Amino acid sequence: MRYDVLIIGGGPVGNYLASLLARDFDVAVVEKKTSFGGKACTGVIGAENYERLGLPEKAVLNQLRGAVFYSKIQSFEIERKSPQAYVVDRKALEKELAKSAVKKGAEYFMGTVFQGFKNGRAVLTHMNERLEVEASFYVGADGVASTVAKSIGASAKAEFLTGYEVEVVGDFERRDFTEVWVNKEITPKFFAWVTPVEKDLARVGTFGSLEDLKRFLRVRMLEPTSAVEFKAGAVGFGWRKPWVRGNVALVGDAALQIKPTTAGGIVYGMFCTQALRKALAEGAPERYWDYCSWVRKQISFGLKFRRLFLGLDQEAIEKIFEVLKSQEAREVIESQADFDDHWRTARAVLRRPSLLARLIKVSPSIIRALL
Numbered sequence: 001m002r003y004d005v006l007i008i009g010g011g012p013v014g015n016y017l018a019s020l021l022a023r024d025f026d027v028a029v030v031e032k033k034t035s036f037g038g039k040a041c042t043g044v045i046g047a048e049n050y051e052r053l054g055l056p057e058k059a060v061l062n063q064l065r066g067a068v069f070y071s072k073i074q075s076f077e078i079e080r081k082s083p084q085a086y087v088v089d090r091k092a093l094e095k096e097l098a099k100s101a102v103k104k105g106a107e108y109f110m111g112t113v114f115q116g117f118k119n120g121r122a123v124l125t126h127m128n129e130r131l132e133v134e135a136s137f138y139v140g141a142d143g144v145a146s147t148v149a150k151s152i153g154a155s156a157k158a159e160f161l162t163g164y165e166v167e168v169v170g171d172f173e174r175r176d177f178t179e180v181w182v183n184k185e186i187t188p189k190f191f192a193w194v195t196p197v198e199k200d201l202a203r204v205g206t207f208g209s210l211e212d213l214k215r216f217l218r219v220r221m222l223e224p225t226s227a228v229e230f231k232a233g234a235v236g237f238g239w240r241k242p243w244v245r246g247n248v249a250l251v252g253d254a255a256l257q258i259k260p261t262t263a264g265g266i267v268y269g270m271f272c273t274q275a276l277r278k279a280l281a282e283g284a285p286e287r288y289w290d291y292c293s294w295v296r297k298q299i300s301f302g303l304k305f306r307r308l309f310l311g312l313d314q315e316a317i318e319k320i321f322e323v324l325k326s327q328e329a330r331e332v333i334e335s336q337a338d339f340d341d342h343w344r345t346a347r348a349v350l351r352r353p354s355l356l357a358r359l360i361k362v363s364p365s366i367i368r369a370l371l
């Protein structure tokens with residue numbers, strides 16, 4: 001068997017790449033699971049980019065128009081007229097993308113595990129059977145614990161966190177609003193979220209420890225015994241490099257193309273697949289890194305934001321909430337916030353002299369960290 005491109009990992013990013021490449025290249029996808037979905041993921045994807053990327057309407061479960069932010073002692077709301085983000089069914093998303101790739105000519109090997117490279121070929125196992133597949137180019141889209149990354153000697157300088165998420169039955173009448181809780185006394189490592197899927201079902205989670213999630217469920221008065229699904233999964237905030245070495249590239253979580261502000265990785269991973277397609281079409285895979293400059297800028301900003309968050313105590317977070325809940329800040333956020341471009345959102349806030357002055361008063365390090 002010989003292909004132009006062998007993609008290892010049939011998650012959202014690998015399948016999206018397959019659907020982008022399949023018309024112009026002989027493409028195969030190797031996926032270790034026997035069916036799609038199942039990964040811990042809230043499935044929140046910015047609406048504008050969802051449309052821009054041409055992702056399937058069929059996978060959308062809910063539309064979010066706003067968010068309510070809670071700290072320990074206060075809260076504020078950000079509301080937009082149109083949907084800002086979609087909550088998707090991961091299994092449907094992955095399967096629809098795979099269907100589209102197959103229709104364009106991609107071949108899928110489900111239940112097949114990539115083990116490593118030998119003599120320029122990919123060594124795979126399928127039901128205890130060992131096979132070798134040759135391709136001109138290989139792509140590791142095999143997630144945060146990427147075997148492909150290990151095989152090419154990519155190294156990570158990153159913070160790895162485990163996320164815990166439950167689907168809870170409850171009363172979520174405002175199903176077009178997500179809740180974001182920033183209270184280090186409950187969840188010290190990350191914010192906690194309550195994202196409605198339906199009026200009576202929400203995805204509730206945080207990153208850190210299972211104890212953090214249990215504590216949050218108690219404070220939010222959600223019964224652990226009302227949880228109908230529980231999942232855990234890892235993310236990595238930082239850099240795993242190189243993104244391309246010889247005829248092997250990494251995309252998506254395998255390359256840690258994840259927003260350190262929210263742990264969203266689907267859009268950035270897909271943007272990078274577009275960059276990879278461009279580089280491959282030009283016959284110059286080494287340009288892939290350069291073509292991902294927008295995503296790299298967002299990751300750099302997100303890492304600064306993350307360091308800032310980790311250094312703040314709850315008292316400082318309360319002061320920042322005071323500023324953000326002001327009419328002026330909310331107006332800026334409501335008119336200019338971008339779900340995936342957090343650098344732009346921060347700049348819009350910091351460009352307002354009065355908001356900048358108030359934030360400097362909380363701590364000059366905020367401005368230093370963000371700019």
Ligand SMILES: Cc1cc2nc3c(=O)[nH]c(=O)nc-3n(C[C@H](O)[C@H](O)[C@H](O)COP(=O)(O)OP(=O)(O)OC[C@H]3O[C@@H](n4cnc5c(N)ncnc54)[C@H](O)[C@@H]3O)c2cc1C
Nearest residue numbers: 009011013032042043044114143163233252253264265266
């Ligand atoms: C709790 C939690 C909540 C999250 N919420 C969101 C969110 O709301 N929005 C968002 O955008 N992102 C979210 N993320 C991040 C998101 O899940 C990832 O960024 C996204 O899954 C990355 O897609 P991927 O295709 O790169 O990797 P993955 O989804 O991890 O897919 C990798 C695929 O490769 C396969 N694979 C692995 N190893 C091998 C191998 N050796 N051989 C063959 N196949 C292999 C796996 O089975 C898997 O199917 C969340 C993550 C967590 C943990």
